[in-house]
Amino acid sequence: MRKVEEFFANIAAKLGEDAVNRAEETVSRYGENTMPGGSRPPLGVVYPRSTEEVQVIVRAANEFDVALYPVSTGNNIGLGSRSPVHVGQVVVDLGRHMNRIIEVNDKLGYAVVEPGVSYQTMYDELVRQGNKYMIDVTSGPPQGGVMGNALDKGAGYAPYFDHFGMSCGMEVVLGNGEILRTGDGALATGNQLNWHTSKYSYGPIIDGLFAQSNYGIVTRMGMWLMPRPPAIRSFHFTYEDDDALEEITDICRILKMSNYVPTLFRVANDLYTCGAEVVSEEFTQSGGQKSISDEGRKRLWQQFGLGSWTVSGAFYGPSMEAMDPQIQRVRDLFGRSGKARYISHEDAENINPLKVAINAFSGVPSASELGLLRWRPGGGNTWFLPGTPTDGQIANEFQKVGRAIYEKHGMDYMVMNVCAARFMRGLHVITFNREDEDECRRADACYRELSEELVRRGVFVGRAPIDYQKFHMDQTTDSFRDACSGIKNVFDPKGIIAPGRYGIGE
Numbered sequence: 224m225r226k227v228e229e230f231f232a233n234i235a236a237k238l239g240e241d242a243v244n245r246a247e248e249t250v251s252r253y254g255e256n257t258m259p260g261g262s263r264p265p266l267g268v269v270y271p272r273s274t275e276e277v278q279v280i281v282r283a284a285n286e287f288d289v290a291l292y293p294v295s296t297g298n299n300i301g302l303g304s305r306s307p308v309h310v311g312q313v314v315v316d317l318g319r320h321m322n323r324i325i326e327v328n329d330k331l332g333y334a335v336v337e338p339g340v341s342y343q344t345m346y347d348e349l350v351r352q353g354n355k356y357m358i359d360v361t362s363g364p365p366q367g368g369v370m371g372n373a374l375d376k377g378a379g380y381a382p383y384f385d386h387f388g389m390s391c392g393m394e395v396v397l398g399n400g401e402i403l404r405t406g407d408g409a410l411a412t413g414n415q416l417n418w419h420t421s422k423y424s425y426g427p428i429i430d431g432l433f434a435q436s437n438y439g440i441v442t443r444m445g446m447w448l449m450p451r452p453p454a455i456r457s458f459h460f461t462y463e464d465d466d467a468l469e470e471i472t473d474i475c476r477i478l479k480m481s482n483y484v485p486t487l488f489r490v491a492n493d494l495y496t497c498g499a500e501v502v503s504e505e506f507t508q509s510g511g512q513k514s515i516s517d518e519g520r521k522r523l524w525q526q527f528g529l530g531s532w533t534v535s536g537a538f539y540g541p542s543m544e545a546m547d548p549q550i551q552r553v554r555d556l557f558g559r560s561g562k563a564r565y566i567s568h569e570d571a572e573n574i575n576p577l578k579v580a581i582n583a584f585s586g587v588p589s590a591s592e593l594g595l596l597r598w599r600p601g602g603g604n605t606w607f608l609p610g611t612p613t614d615g616q617i618a619n620e621f622q623k624v625g626r627a628i629y630e631k632h633g634m635d636y637m638v639m640n641v642c643a644a645r646f647m648r649g650l651h652v653i654t655f656n657r658e659d660e661d662e663c664r665r666a667d668a669c670y671r672e673l674s675e676e677l678v679r680r681g682v683f684v685g686r687a688p689i690d691y692q693k694f695h696m697d698q699t700t701d702s703f704r705d706a707c708s709g710i711k712n713v714f715d716p717k718g719i720i721a722p723g724r725y726g727i728g729e
Contacts, residue, residue, distance in 0.1 A: 230287035256306040257604040259663040260690040263306040272320040274442040282400040284719040295338035295371030301606040303689035308723040342588040356448035357586030359383040365588030392418040394443035398715020419445025437721035438714040452539035459566035463530040469615035476613040479644035489535040491639035496576040499594030537584035601656030632669035696726025
């Protein structure tokens with residue numbers, strides 16, 4: 224403990240007293256999350272103002288053997304928020320002061336950001352500069368970090384949906400305190416003309432090593448921006464049959480393989496679309512022991528004019544009228560079986576559960592889906608995020624497996640599948656009463672059984688909550704784990720940056 228005290232004293236002396244916060248209220252707040260495993264209070268929080276100050280913190284952590292846990296804005300709700308992986312780490316809050324948009328390049332369409340830049344901040348700045356460009360957003364909190372989401376392999380729904388894929392050139396403080404600049408930022412001359420425009424420069428592409436890892440602290444990143452189209456026109460189809468997911472998935476694959484539809488498809492079930500708007504009427508009746516009944520689901524359909532599944536996508540064009548032929552084409556495909564009911568863009572704007580989809584396709588941050596946290600009382604929320612092939616038969620099989628597991632544990636099946644040409648990510652929400660010990664236990668068991676069942680079928684997760692990062696790393700091969708550990712030893716030989724994050728360095 225003496226070394227911890229010396230570490231904080233060292234930081235305060237070098238960076239100022241206001242760079243350190245160990246107040247009980249602060250420690251409690253940074254340890255809070257929505258996980259079934261409970262809070263993880265840090266030893267304290269430090270607030271750097273620059274890359275150089277991050278270096279100071281990292282070097283002090285090496286000297287005094289203190290584990291650090293860097294966060295950008297701390298809005299990773301459902302995956303851990305700001306909590307360290309383990310109790311007793313020191314949170315490095317990069318977002319408090321390092322929140323500048325360093326550059327917006329109007330000609331080449333990219334921005335350079337620090338960790339604390341949120342989607343709302345980026346959106347507001349682009350609007351201020353004339354709304355010529357848009358950044359792809361999540362449907363999560365508007366105060367979520369642009370950089371943090373990209374580094375955790377987060378994604379959106381517009382053509383620039385691959386947030387890490389749309390990053391270009393980063394500055395990293397490694398675990399030994401040295402600065403690494405990737406891509407053309409590595410030029411010894413210091414001339415960085417192409418740093419944020421050329422992804423594949425000389426030598427190994429090492430940027431990916433800093434996604435979902437703990438090898439360094441990223442302090443700067445370039446992000447590519449999408450030109451904002453003159454008009455955006457969404458379309459929506461709703462189905463009442465649970466097993467219609469097979470048909471939906473196969474149509475989405477056809478339309479995405481040719482990239483006829485430029486956005487990804489949001490294929491959300493009834494509880495995902497409607498659960499953000501209301502609370503469960505049946506929770507009190509069963510004390511949270513049972514999943515919602517089919518009758519309860521159908522009451523939601525009637526209330527919102529939706530069904531078991533709702534499909535959303537969008538076109539971009541010079542005017543709303545110019546997109547009439549594209550809209551007709553998708554109406555023909557989805558309408559062929561007679562199972563789907565079309566909802567136009569204009570009608571969807573008056574249906575609250577569909578507004579979030581329109582915002583997402585338009586690059587407008589929205590807090591609407593945070594309402595899912597209120598579906599059950601108690602604030603518990605965790606996300607199970609597997610990816611499957613865009614194959615209707617497989618998708619339908621997996622939804623049957625998922626529904627059965629949720630029901631077994633008394634949870635409410637809440638999922639959105641985000642479909643690309645060959646791959647679809649399943650956003651499974653487990654909402655539960657975190658103040659109820661039994662419900663926490665059942666939520667945890669539900670997550671683990673979902674993962675174990677899908678792993679047996681060859682499906683892995685794309686992101687992981689902090690409660691399950693070691694659990695998922697243990698599902699990989701020895702050679703993969705050994706490679707991750709070997710890289711950790713090179714970049715962070717004393718293991719001071721987020722030991723245990725994504726199961727690395729345990």
